[in-house]
Amino acid sequence: MTQTLADRAARGPVTGPLAVLAQWVMLTAGWRRIAVAMAAGALGALAMPPFGLFPALVVSLGVAVWLLDGAATGRRGNRGAVGAAALIGWAWGFGYLTAGLWWLGSAFLVEADEFLWALPLGVLGLPAVLALFYAAGFALARILWTRGATRILALGVGLSACEWLRGHLFTGFPWNTLGMALGQNLWPMQGAALFGLYGLTLLAIVIAAAPATLAVADTTRGRYGPVVLAALALAALTGLGAWRLPAGATPNVAGVRLRLVQPNLNQDAKFRPENRQDILDRYLELSDRAAAPDRTGIADVTHVIWPESAFPFLIQRDPESLARIAAAFPAGKQLITGAARMETPVPGEAPRFFNSILTITAGPKLGDVYDKVHLVPFGEYLPGPLDATLRALRIRQFVSIPGGFTAGNRETQRIMTVPGLPPIAATICYEAIFPGAIVPGPTPSGPPPVPGLILNLTNDAWFGDTPGPRQHLAQARLRAIEEGLPLVRDANTGISAVVDPYxxxxxxxxxxxxxxxDAGLPARIPGRTPYARFGDLPFALAWAGALLWTLAARRRNA
Structure with missing residues (x-):
């Protein structure tokens, strides 16, 4: 029978540097245990983009296993162990999220006169709240805990469940989900086409935590077996990715030439309505800029794309600006741009504003529109229960729109239609980080057209030169693999990119x-990926299988 370090330590001295370290971690208590858990979680953040240090997650989760091994039962029995595990989980999650999301504080400095007071709430308060998910995940793992290697599966069950819940509850925030540790390298990340981000998450947790069993002092199958199995799983995932990737470049869609404009406009006092003409001048000059000596400007491309929140004014209600755009774009050329949009109000009601993607052609004519569905709480709107209270205190959301943005209708969300392009799965800003939410489901009028690309317009200027924009691109890139669709991403300050469906x-x-x-549009893969067809079902089946295995192991060891 395999064993934990705690079983072995009870029988006598533990030898070997790794075993001694593990025993020290296991026996920590009080504030030292909390400090070790926080430090381990913070170290795990180095496995996320842009660093991608997977060994950091190995150490981080190894310490988590040893801390759970040492969760004392005391006089309160198993209830005390579960409570201790929850506290360990909260501390681990707080360290992980604070180290991975500190850059959110940059947004509070853009208008420091209004928001500096709230900086601690963003940098420490948000991680403290989200860490409750990890508390629940560690508690569930401890409930399932058993002797031997199966406890690694218990940790995978608990942590992957909490990551799925973090991505879905209370509007969801799946940023830096643990599966991103495998979602950066081109070969392992291909697994997302099969079982998505949460399937990668379960794998990443189990693979990274397996080496913790090396601390068991006795040379038994239980010491090396989990590490061998983890190595084989990683090798299989990598081999699958190498097999899936085509040797050559993905062919481009015929007749499409894109121009992505990255104006690099800072989110400062210059981005004001009174500067509208200067801002529009900048966009038009860039749009007509030849990207190579043999090109002459807009005439070389079929579609020009501008980023989210391109204007500090309502472009569709500014005839002069629309006329300038129409004059700059020859007939047949399409402009796709992010913009705030106001809906004409019903008499007696306040106007509603939307964070939108607009299409503009010569004329000028306004074409298809997409309204952002998944808004950022406190960034684009104030949550309903807090809205009246916060406004009474003269606290507003970051985006200075009267009353905040209104979410697009989730039930009628549809694929965008733009002449000359395949059907578009449109996303704005962090909508691209939500697995399974890229392609809308059936609407009252029937199933939407099958999309040919993911379009992501964003404005990461709020976060400056920090890991934030790099993490954002990495997560959007994984959506391309999950859905088997190319990604076209235009960001105000970068990183703008075209990504093929692999x-x-x-x-x-x-x-x-x-x-x-300037770039062509890569073609989508033939057919649909398993993840596009089945969503999180493969992950759910794997999770249920791991749960049943741990329950069976607990019964055998009872």
């Missing part, structure tokens, strides 16, 4: 530069 970046502009990116 996650390969075919063209990009770096963070913090002004420029244009």
């Amino acid at each position: 996650g390969r970046v075919t063209a990009s502009l770096p963070l913090g530069v002004e420029g244009v990116l």
Whole structure:
């Protein structure tokens, strides 16, 4: 029978550097245990983009296993162990999220006169709240805990469940989900086409935690077996990815030439309605800029794309600006742009504003529109229960729109239609981080057209030159693999990129530069990926199988 370090330590001295370290971690108590858990969680953040240090997650989760091994039962029995595990989980999650999301504080400095007071709430308060998911995950793992290698599966069951819940409850926030540790390297990330981000999450947790069993002092199958199995799983995932990737470049869609405009406009006092003409001048000059000596400007491309929140004014209600755009774009050329949009109010009601994607052609004519569905709480709107109270205190959301943005209708969300392009699965800003939410489901009028690309317009200027924009691109890139669709991502300050349906970046502009990116549109993969067809069902089946295995092991060891 395999065993934990605690079983072995009870029989006598533990030898070997790794075993001694593990025993020290296991026996920590009080504030030292909390500090060790926080430090381990913070170290795990180095496995996320842009660092991608998977060994950091191995150490981080190894410490988590030893801490759970040492969760004392005391006089309160198993209830005390579960409570201790929840506290360990909260501390681990707080360290992990604080180290991975500290850059959110940059947004509070853009208008420091209004929001500096709230900076601690964003940098420490949000991780403290989200860490409750990890508390629940560690508690569930401890409930399932058993002797031997099966406890690694118990940790996988608990943590992957909490990550799924973090991505769905209370509007969801699946940023830096643990599966991103495997979702950066081109070969392992291909697994997302089969079982999505949460399937990668379960795998990442089990693979990274398996080496913790090496601390068992006795040389038994239980010491090396989990590590061998984890190595085989990682090798299989990598081999699958190498097999799935085509040797050559993905062919481009015929007749499509894109120009992505990255204006690099800072989110500062210059981005004001009174500067509308200067801002529009900048966009038009960049749109007509030749990207190579043998090109002459807009005439070389079929579609020009501008990022989210391109204007500090309502472009569709500004005839002069629309006329300037129409004059700059020859007939047949399409402009796709992010913009705030106001819906004409019903008499007696306040106007509603939307964060939208607009299409504009010569004329000028307004074409298809997409309204952002998944808004950012406190960034684009104030949550309903807090709205009246916060406004009474003269606290507003970050985006200065009267009353905040209104969410698009989730039930009628549809694929965008733009002449000359395949059907578009449109996303704005962090909508691209939600697995399974990229392609809308059936609407009252029937199933939507099958999309040919993911379009993501974003404005990461709020976060400057920090890991935030790099993490954002990495997560959007994984959506391309999950759905088998190319990704076209235009960001105000970068990183703008075109990504093929296998996650390969075919063209990009770096963070913090002004420029244009001319590129073809890679074709989608033939058919649909398993994840596009079945969503999180493969993950759910794997999770249920792991749960049943741990329950069976507990019964055998009872």
